[in-house]
Amino acid sequence: MTTRFRLTLGQLNPTVGDLAGNAEKARAAWAEAKAAGADMLALPEMFITGYQTQDLILKSVFVQEAEAALHQLARDCAEGPAIGIGGPAMLGGRLHNAYWILQGGAVVAQVLKHHLPNTDVFDEKRVFVAADVSGPYRVGPIRIGTPICEDAWHPDVAETLAETGAEILLVPNGSPYHRGKPDLRLNLMVSRVVETGLPLVYLNMVGGQDDQVFDGSSMVLNPGGELALQMPQFDACITHVDFLQGPEGWRAEPGMKVEIPRVWEADYRACVLSLSDYMAKTGFKKAVLGLSGGVDSALVAAIAADALGPENVHCVMLPSAYTSEHSLQDAGETARNLGCRLDTVPIGGAQAAVGEALADLFRGTEPGITEENIQSRLRGVMLMAISNKFGGMLLTTGNKSEVAVGYCTIYGDMNGGYNPLKDMYKTRVFETCRWRNANHRPWMKGPAGVVIPDRVISKPPSAELRPNQTDQDSLPPYEVLDAILEGLVDRELSVADLVAQGFDRATVKRVEHLLYISEYKRFQSAPGVRLTPRAFWLDRRYPIANRFRDAT
Template identity: 85%
Template sequence: MAADRFRLTLAQLNPVVGDIAGNAAKARAAWAEAKAAGADMLALTEMFITGYQTQDLILKQVFADAAEAAILSLAADCADGPAIGIGGPARVGKRLHNAWWVLQGGKLVAKVLKHHLPNSDVFDEKRIFSPADVSGPYRIGPVRIGTPICEDAWHPDVAETLAETGAEILLVPNGSPYHRGKPDLRLNLMVARVVETGLPLVYLNMVGGQDDQVFDGSSMVLNPGGTLAVQMPQFDTCLTHVDFTRGPEGWRAEPGLIAEIPRIWEADYRACVMGLQDYMAKTGFRKVLLGLSGGIDSAIVATIAADALGPENVRCVMLPSAYTSEHSLEDAGEVARNLGCRLDTVPIGGAQAAVGEALADLFTGAEPGITEENVQSRLRGLMLMALSNKFGEMLLTTGNKSEMAVGYCTIYGDMNGGYNPIKDMYKTRVFETCRWRNDHHRPWMKGPAGAVIPERVITKPPSAELRPDQKDQDSLPPYEVLDAILDGLVDRELSVAEIVAQGYDHATVKRVEHLLYISEYKRFQSAPGVRLTPRAFWLDRRYPIANRFRDPG
């Protein structure tokens, strides 16, 4: 190890929550590559040994003990070669910490404990971990390294303390999930830490889907002044070696890999694909099915599924009723053909008639209405779940964020399913996402290139087709109005008065607010789905189901 050179291997990998042995094996493989490349140290991400986020699983002592034992075993197995920095739990007395373990020569040489615990958005770390005082820098060969763990780097105090106590490089292991615009936010914050301390900074983030969250990598290395020396790709696993040299002004990273960060439309779509792909892989499913209605939402979900799993692993099912239009049948067929997916047709007319006959005596004298409409949706859900059970194919549900927000969906009907790739995508974004996918194809997409979603699917008026000549706008404001109001109420937590001041009708805003609140029970029982925004329905936004508050504005 030369006195003025330091090679750091950055491992931007995809750990699996709970797979301690598998994650340790990935760490060993990365260490072998680092050793072969003559690295002085291998860096892995936050809580790598357990996967992230563990939620309450980490409170199970046998799990935390197994994770610590695996790290110590890793130290023994990797004694002859580069040092290792790896995230994992650490119990100190009766307190459990989010820690970063530094291993060298078969021993533990440092244990950095997280100081700031995030407790907002999707994070609940104060529930499971104890905060610790700021850990000082540690030495690996010629370099003194300071390690703020994830949230610690979002505040100036930890980095400043490390700089004041002799750190020469800041190395930040992360488990930072994606939301729209996140790479720019991270870059701005890390540049601030570099400017404040005058030190080079390594930001190392994991990749992969975990339930609703997608970790998007985008790891980077910044030199003093904020110059980007290394940019690792977004969403892809990657291992790269970064060389630091020491000159008169201290340590600097030599220029290395510079990957392009995709624009937001591509990043959102990639997050949907990766979220589904990893949810399937990490829960043990290989194939999916979905109801393909001829509408835009099921078309984009089928496309996401084909891109994530390959068309051969996607079964589309058309479930026509008496109200299903001929063009819906045609459009569903064309989407399935364009994607190369299997399409089965299961008419529900007979089942609908049987249910009607069974309930006829009890329904005597009552006017037909939404109950009969929902029976159709629930019959479709029943048929799809039967296929899912019979063939072991996970059912995807296809409701967009606009529908989820106002309850324009049938519980135990079209809400049936194990995962929803567009749960956090408003309807207006669904339209634009279809157009983006028709115009773009990337190597990571397993579906075919070209305009896979027909123009008529994108342009025709949306309809649930549960009664004659039904249109969504019979029951809802136009989607461009609805989504703007929902953006205010949900994503920005604006008051009714603030939204009305933007030019929206007061009665319409109040109606949307009412629908939002009374639909909480449906969202509580809905399938998980990919998080694209900082206000996705689940961990980001936690509202009571029984709730009488209404904005008086």
């Protein structure tokens, strides 16, 4: 008689701090596992608390309540499949990132994380204590080894578990998205399978948390690296995988195999999911944004419509004397295409009032960037007033190129609670608009078809703060600027490295200067979805007061 082990995988979306809500999601998934005749339900890393908790996990009462919720979950789910669920464990006064095994109404095992990531967006050494490698545990007929997330990115934990009797590897994760991450994970997990000869279950959470979005993409690999099951990217999902024991050990039977989207779709989906979860998890239902007739605000409007529904997106055009007629037309067409409300609030009167109030003080000076910034700040004031009055979250619309070099006005167009484009360079903004116009998916709440007018994408970008202004009056062409920024920011290249690639040294030095002097703006900027391993905030942390300049 063939021995079978059924494992239910819960690729789900927890909320940081919502212990009761996360526990209820676990109970519902356990009920599905029980109905399916499963032997065990597996949930992701730190599921009971949500992830990442940052310093919230240092609050002792939070840890105590999380542990109490896990013990209650064990009691509530005593009659049926075992549960594997991530959560904190305080042992001997030391706080661990742990994986709790619940069975028969009790906690039967706790696996403690050995490798604590301390790079990129992770600061686990700040809040957790690393533990020795835990051995495998038994559930029914099978011995399971559990490397927790980072533990599976190194060979030693999996090899130790295989040597101490593990028959399959179950890897619970809180692994956030960045461009190219699914292929990176797959290659690493194949390495663990080849090294140990064991089947491997890679289980990741989904959902947005501040700047990070967890993209699921859970999978099951058989020995040799054969893909037995592939869960969807970004979607919450519960599925079951059967392991059969044969002469060569345990093997997973084939299950669902969902195609992982290409990068352009994955990036856009990350923007949409991150915004929708940020809004929902902070209690907002509606968004407001300034729709200028330009490409950045048009893309943010599309993302917001897809995330929240067009009826929940309030666009506002705030023209000045320098706003072109085609910008007014383009903003109107964009809002109509998306089905969003658009109001027009001219700032000319407010601008004149501020000019009059400052006239005596400014007498004898030449108009310049100060007066330009007043326009942007007046727009920020009005948008924040609309946000306050009607309760919608203000979205800011600056792309990564602008945020990098400070081509944005602090307390002006930088105002807002979230920025969906914060990690998207301008050249990618153009291409993402084209992608959205050509593609529609069931998860998009906005309409299909061309939602961003072609002229919005093709016309020269302009802040329209003075007559006949274009971005290229102040910045290198975006193709050049973005390539230099990718070198300086994403790859930490030297000036000499970029000059060797063919860039003009004076241009590189100018971009480097703008990058460094704009740090104070980024320090005060709204959070935004992380799309790359070098997003501004947790990935890249530079001092504000900094006199270093690359002399190479």
